[in-house]
Amino acid sequence: MSAPRRNGQLSSCEPCRKSKLRCDHSTPICKRCERRGKSDLCIYHPAPLTKPREPGQILKASKKPTNSQPLLCAKTISVTHLGSSASVSLLGAAQFPGFSKRHLSGSGFLGPTSYSSFFSNELELGGRSSLSHPDTPIDPQRVTQGAQVLALLEHLELYEQLHETRSKFVPGWLLGPPMLRELIARLKASYQNAVAGSENKYIRLLDLSRVLFKNTVIPIQTKSSMNLSDYLAQFTLRWDMIGLVFAMAGAVSFQVPHQDLDKTLKDFPGTTKEGLRQIAVHATEACLQFCNDLGIISDPLGWMMVQHTIFLSALHGSCGDPNGTSDHRTWQMLGEVTTLVFALGLHQPSADGDIPFFLGEIRKRCMVAAYALDKDIATCLGRPPRICWRYCNIQFPLDISYDELVAEPEVREAALQRLDATGWNIDGRLDKGSRVRGSLIASLFRESVLEVSLSHELDGLEQRVLEVCRRSDDYRSGLPEFLQWTDDKEDSSLASLHLEFSYHQFLLLQTLCKRTGKGLELLMRTSTDIITLLLKMVSMQSRLGLVPPHVIWDLCYIGLPVAGVLSIELLRQSQTESLTLLATASPPFPRSEIIQKLSVFLAQFDTFVPQNEGDYEFCNRGQKVISQALDRVLSGASSTIDASNAILPNGTTLGDDMEFMAFLENFDWEQEVRLTFG
Structure with a gap:
């Protein structure tokens, strides 16, 4: 009984x-x-x-x-596949002894106005180390959760294949293939050593979980003589490193073509991309919570947070659901990233640190990634950016490949000799560090765009818009020859960089046109050029047999608002004869050309944009708005599309063309779509 x-x-x-x-x-x-x-x-x-x-x-x-100590039966955490119903039972909030102050877990980097500067320079805390105390109490329930997370490492082979698949298309510039390969190899060995020959694998994972908690609170000490193997040999078994693997796996599931993702998953029966993403998000957030409970900050924690923000933006989007309820998890995670890069001092790098060369360059890249994410998400939400250039000393990473970044000194020195005075490679290669440098350039001008667009000052608006456009054009023309876009080139990465500059001009001209009524002709010309380039990018990638995710993102998050502006003007031009007669006095409005380009754009959008991911519902609403505008222009009658289902809440319907055009003009494309940092 x-x-x-x-x-x-x-x-x-x-x-x-x-x-x-x-x-x-x-x-x-x-x-x-x-x-x-x-x-x-x-x-x-x-x-x-x-x-x-x-x-x-x-x-x-x-x-x-x-x-x-409470334990969970090993059967409750064993994971044989990652199906759509796969989940991780990571328990509730742990019960800690009390809310005592953490030892040395505080501010990290302290600037010249901090309290310590008034007393002694010796009070600086050396912000780039993991700051905590080895005697930090470890909650037994967190150890249990940690064992559950570690059980998911049985799928390391899947995560490894995902990274290899991605590296064939777009090698990562923050954490490239050499680092991820060695990190996963070391985790494989540690996991196999922990569970080999044990009848109760879970007991072994509990012991390994305790080791990770102890390792995570130990400050990371680096030396300039370290190579990548030395670094990972000391710091692999930490929760920030474990979380990084899961965050990367989740992000990569959105960064490889869908057909290649499906092909990879076929090698693991019972595994689905939905299950993989669910596992990745829960495991990463558990590791983030472990690090937060321990009060540590570290470089790997920053890498994990950046990757998790990218993952969340693709998984949940940035704008919310179609009913208007905001899903702010991406914005919230971006705030955590911003806090950490400031605490680590990545915004004010020190030149006298005893750090290896590769780590210094990775820190530059991590800062660029955080800065670019901040600008993209701030643009889509219409909010002020959190990281401002004027308070930072963001340095350009060198234009060298990741293999050269972590190579032996003689190989690295040979690569450095192939750079010009401004840090670009002289071989004209786009597959080295040009993508990260291009992201920084684009983000710098995006901050200028936000400064103009979010300001309520109308005085001198036209001059400010033209000044930012002029500086952008000057900088673009000053880039090396191999980064200059011409119509005879076939590289989609180069086209994307050119597209960023054009999109900045579009955002500025749209602001000018909305607030002053000026610049309409230039806005239309810029919009037409952007749509033309987007269609060319899709066409040339289709000829190669695939359209990579970064082109699809450009199609959605740049192309959709641009197509919306063109559809507004197209409908306006079709309203009255007076506008048509007026157009003959100025350069004629290319009505037929725009109708053709918008029609092809909608077809490409419907073909390549993945459903039920990120902000798809918002993008789909914008697509239907444009389609309805085209129907009205071509038919001369009300569209057959049900506006209540497509765009309006509460069963509201739109009447004549003038009423629809008024709605279309107020459809906020900048708020309905987002930009994704890839």
Whole structure:
């Protein structure tokens, strides 16, 4: 019989209690669970509503509950596949002894106005190390959660294949293939050593979890003589490194072509991309929570946060659901990234640190990634950026490949000799560090665009718009020859960089046109050029057999608002004869050309944009708005598309063309779509 509770009643087993079924209270397994095939789940909890359960413990009438550490049965955390229903039971919030102040877990980088500068320079905390105290108490429940996360490392081969697949298309410039290969190889060896020859794998994972908690609170000490292997050999078994692997796996699932992702997953039966992403987001957030509880800051934590922000922006989007409820998880995570890069001092790099060459360059790239993310998400939300150039000393990473970045000194020096005075490679290669440098350039001008667009000052607006456009054109023309875009080139990465400059001009001219009514002709010309380039990018990638995700993102998050502006003007030009007559006095409006380009754009959008990901619903609404505008222009009658389903809430319908055009002009394309940092 089971043990009695305080009220004298016999305890019910957990399956019967949760299913509200009558338990016969037999031990070790009740007869009802035997009949239902739930013998492995049949346990008796001493106080099911007040304490974490201990599935491994079978209670008897003569045995009192002990205060031993709560454990989860290994069966509850074993993961044989990552299907759409896969999940990680990571428990609730851990119960910590108290809210005591963490030792040395504080500010990291302290600038010249900080309190320490008034007393002694010796009070600086050396912000780029992991700051914590080795005696930080570790909660047993967190150790249990950690073991559950570590159980997911059995799928390291899948994560490795995903990274290899991505590197064939777009090698990462923050954490490139050499680092990820060695990191995953070391984690594989550690995981296999931990579980090999054990009948109870979960007990071994609990021990490994404790090791990781102890390692994570130890400050990271670096030396300039370190190579990549030395660095990873000391710092692989940390929660920030484990979380980085899961964050990368989640982000990569959006960064490889869908057909290649499906092909990779076929090698792992029962695995789906939905299950993979669910596992990745839960595991990464658990590792983030571990690091937060321990109060540490570190370089790997920054890498994990950046990758997780990219992952969340693709998974949840930045704008919310179609009903207008904002999903602010991406924005919230961006705030965490911003806090960390300032705490690490990445915005004010020090030249006298005893750090290896590769780590200094990775820090530059991490700062660029955070800065670019900040500008992209701030643009889509119409909010002020969190990281401002004027308060930072953001340095350009060198235009060398990741293999050269982590290579031996003689190889690295040979690569440095192939750079010009401004840091660009003299070989005209786009596959080295030009992408990260291009991202920084684009983000710098995006901040200028935001400064003009978000300002409420109308005085001198036209001059400010023209000044930013002039500086952007001057900088673009001053780039090396191999970064100059011409119509005879076929590189989509180069086209994307050129597209960024054009989009900045579009945003500025749109602001000018909305607020002053000026610049319409130049806005239309810029919009037409952008749509033309986008269609060319899709065309040349289709000839190669695939359209990579970064081109699809450009199609959505740049192309859609530009197409919206063109459709507005197209509808306006079609309204009255007076506008048509007016157009003959100035350069004629290319009505036929724009109709053709918008029609092709909508077809490409419908073909290549993945459904049910990120901000797809918002993008889909914008697509339907443009389609409805085209229908009205071509048919001369109200569109056959149901406007209440496509664009308007509460069953509201649109009447004549003038009413629809008024709605179309107020459709905020900048808020309805987002920009994604790739």
